[in-house]
Amino acid sequence: MSTNRTSANPHVAITIASRPGDIDAVPRLLKEIEQDFKTLNACSDEPRKDLLVKCRALVQAVETPRETMVDHLWGQLGVISAVAFGVDCGLWVLMAQNGDIPQKVTDLAGGLGVDPELLRRIMRHISAMGLLVEVGEDKYEPTNYTKSLRFPQIGNGYLGLASCTGGATLNFHEFSRQRGWKNPTNQRDTALMSAYRTNKDTFTWVHDQGYGQHLIDYLGGYNLGRTRWMDPSFYRVHERLIEGADTGQDAVFFVDIGGNVGHDLERLHWSYPYAPGKLILQDLPMMIRQIKHLDPAIVRMEYDFRDEQPVKGARTYYIHSTLHNWPDHVCDIILANVKAAMKPGYSRLLINEIVVPTTNAHWETTGLDMIMLTLFSSMQRTSAMWYNLIEKRAGLNIRKIWSKGKGVESVIECEAPLGEY
Template identity: 65%
Template sequence: MATESKDDTSRPVDLSSAARPNRIEQVPILLKDITESVNSLTKGTDEDRKDVLVKCRALVQAVQTPRETMVDHCWGQMGAIAAVGFGVDSGLWVLMAQNGDKTQKVVDLAMSLGVDARLLSRLMRHLGAMGLLVEVGEDEYRPTNYTRCLSLPQIGHGYLGLTACTGAGTLKFHEFSRKRGWVNPLDPKDTSLMYAYGTNKHIFNWVQDSGYGTHLNDYLGGYGVGRPLWMDPAVYPVKERLINDANPSPDAPFLVDIGGNVGHDLARFHSRYPDAPGKLILQDLPMMIRQIKDLDPAIVRMEYDFHNEQPIKGRVVPLSSFSLPQFHFNPILLIISIGARAYYIHSTLHNWSDDVCETILTRVKEAMKPGYSRLLINEFVVPQIGAHWETTGLDMLMLTLFSSEQRTNKAWYDLVERRVGLKIVKIWSSGKGVESVIECELA
């Protein structure tokens, strides 16, 4: 067992503090706030529910001792991630969901899965202790809504495609930072993930080559579950801002999703606005486009690297290619500019430094039609104070896996207006812990 070092007496914090609650004086206040919030929760909004969740988290942390918080992180949460990932990969959660809500025995589950019963017992015991499974008796459990949802690829596969093959980048970040002089990392070619795994591959190539590409895509497909989407009228008025006054031609580019993965966002948009005019165009790297298995044929698939010239851009077209008999002048001399109504970029710019983002956005700027095209950036706008934990949590992923960041309001204006020369028309807020819509036009 470790003992106290000789210089412990010179430290500003006594070791006994680690055995005292973190903020015991806050408990009565938090209990009162939680009680009042819960009483009105059934009639409240999702924002009210999020506030209750934050307060409940604060209550747990107030009652915990520093040692318990540390052990929760290092033992409890790490162990839970290991056990959950095992369950996803082995098919445990799918099997339990198929069995229904009845009590299920470890020995029966292990036999069906072909796994070691003793191993499964240890893993499920920990998940029961963490409150993620309902322990009924010795080696007997009932599923919870959480474990049932782990059978869904959009939820369960996040533990493999997002965490299992990238986690070392987070765990080794302190070491990566120390060896680089404790500076804020900005180089997309030098990330903590690359350092931890000894690779020069960007995260998406790394995940794909590690065999978890489909898992990551599944996770991204469920990214917005239970959260307002950018095209919801309460977030961004699509009809008023985009559909009205759009080019009615069925061949005109309407919405271009740049870096849109396998088309999750455009599929949702097409479902909600099936009569939107023109073409919906999905753009991403060939390795992403080729992974598409099920996408409405109305969505055009285009292989494209957003560092290069945008192919959907304003261009000159001879009027002779149109049928307009009412014009009586030389049709060969008349030209018409055609550009997309909107260029949409969702959760992509946060993967890159300002220098790279400047190039990406400049490509869009060059393609936009004056007075017609809009750029919609669907990203977090981090408040200076009071940021939601989902926002800061994703910022930590960007930091450790991409050497990039979630941007503040000030940072977005600096990037979009000062560096690129576009104008931010308005930032449409979606609520706490949800991406905003940053609407831009040519200045």
């Protein structure tokens, strides 16, 4: 066989890897991008997302497969490494404090206690990837991206998610090969456990590596800029939950199950301070004990959602981005415990999760599904999967699925059938 042919298909020459992906599509894409930009409304996120997808398609049309491969293996992996370095040593905080001025590598290195030659190499690559502005030899100005990295909600994800779980992603092929290329559904057997030779789940692993707070910061920030689920344009909290809610002294209005450190509950309380009844945050002791600041209106409760739900007859039970961490048979237990506590005709269960479309899924949706696949042996679910899990398996009724755009979690509103309380 000729050396310039691929082993998979001898009729395809290896030279295809050195040709642009789809150069003929460039004129059309440029025209569409120009038209979309002219009508872009800064107040609407969906057109901007569509424009971004087309801009990426333009890059892929011009880029060769070899360049795509090198971008992935050298460029993007290098960026993740360099950005995490900057987060950990305080580079991005220092640059932001210095302001929008040219900043010398030697000055920054001295302020950080970092080897200037090391910092020079780090900043050179980040600039080459377009994320930092080079204004002269060893001089750089910050960008909106690097200025954002100073905030824990943005920067700390590179440590709390990428740095201490990345082995699971990079070695997922080995994990899959060893298990016969089957879709994983066992939460006690994950690519993360295999890569790091541990029996710890992802959250315990990250916490024990010393990055628990970094992960909490990331979880509190990945939805920045998105419309919150409790916004009236998304889900009508007043109409669906507050109206008709019990106003008694012992009534419970909202139970956030597996609610981390209370991000959602605090936002709900700030948005609807007049909502009647108690607000209860539930999570494992490890998580509850990490809470540093929480609105005093919120009751903290240590709870494992695989156990019986201790709060009965609440107006609202809420589960945000939790069920996607678990395979169906574990979700069965979680939902059964909620259902047993619900008061039919009164209680509502809100599941705040992504509903994967059957076609044209957004890259944020598929990207998060890959995180679930590699870290949890679980998945993001389609509408059909949610109906199967919630109605057929758990015996709850879905009243409505509320959605707010591409790549954003929906609100699946559920109720318990009458006669089961």
